[in-house]
Amino acid sequence: MPRTAKNASDPAEPTRRSSRISAQPKAEVKEPAKKPAAKPKKRSADAVEGEDNPATKKSKAEEAAAEAEDTEEADEEAAKLATIDIGGQLPSLTLKNEKGEDVEVADLAAEKGVILFLVPKADTPGCTNQACGFRDIYPDFTSHNFDVYCLSADSPSAQTKWQTKKNLPYPLLSDPKRTLISALGAGEGGKTKRSHFVFEKGGKLVDKKIPVKPADSPKLALDFVKTLVAA
Secondary structure, eight states, X not given: OOOXXXXXXXXXXXXXXXXXXXXXXXXXXXXXXXXXXXXXXXXOHHHHHHHHOHXXXXXXXXXXXXXXXXXXXXXXXXXXXXXXXXXXXXXXXXXXXXXXXXXXXXXXXXXXXXXXXXXXXXXXXXXXXXXXXXXXXHHHHHHTTEEEEEEESSOHHHHHHHHHHHTOOSOEXXXXXXXXXXXXXXEETTXXXXXXXXXOTTSBEEEEESSOOTTHHHHHHHHHXXXXXXX
């Protein structure tokens, strides 16, 4: 007997899937790309040297120790000198002049009266004004038997350059630790107050002006000297 066509919905025989559909590859699920781990930054040689190098640490420690020692020495030297007020004497202290030569401060007034004028810093406008003022009337001081000295914390070499540049006729005394400057009451906070001091022959302090204006200092000092000589 001839075979009859079966109904597509006949449950007796399962429906075959299309070979075309089954042959299609499955879609691949891509995982997000992983970012490479950040490489640790290399420390610069300077950083390593500055932080970890024992020699550097030692150098910094030595610098700090040297600075502390200098400060301590300056304080000790200043402490050795009593405050010099009116009636006080020039102290026994050795300073360098602009030539680098030793000068005994106590001997400055052995034969003549002495004017010490103090400047904050050599070769600056105000200090040059004051220094040139003393230069211009320097013969008036010497004619009254008074010597003039400039006192500052500058080095002798800096003072020499300034002296040559401005033709200053008097000596300049270097007091880098402000020992005498402080004893005179003109040292404060690592600075020098502009001032001047008059010592009569023998070394007694008889007049002081602190602070004083650059242009006024020479004239005031000379006026006092004249009254002292006339007395």
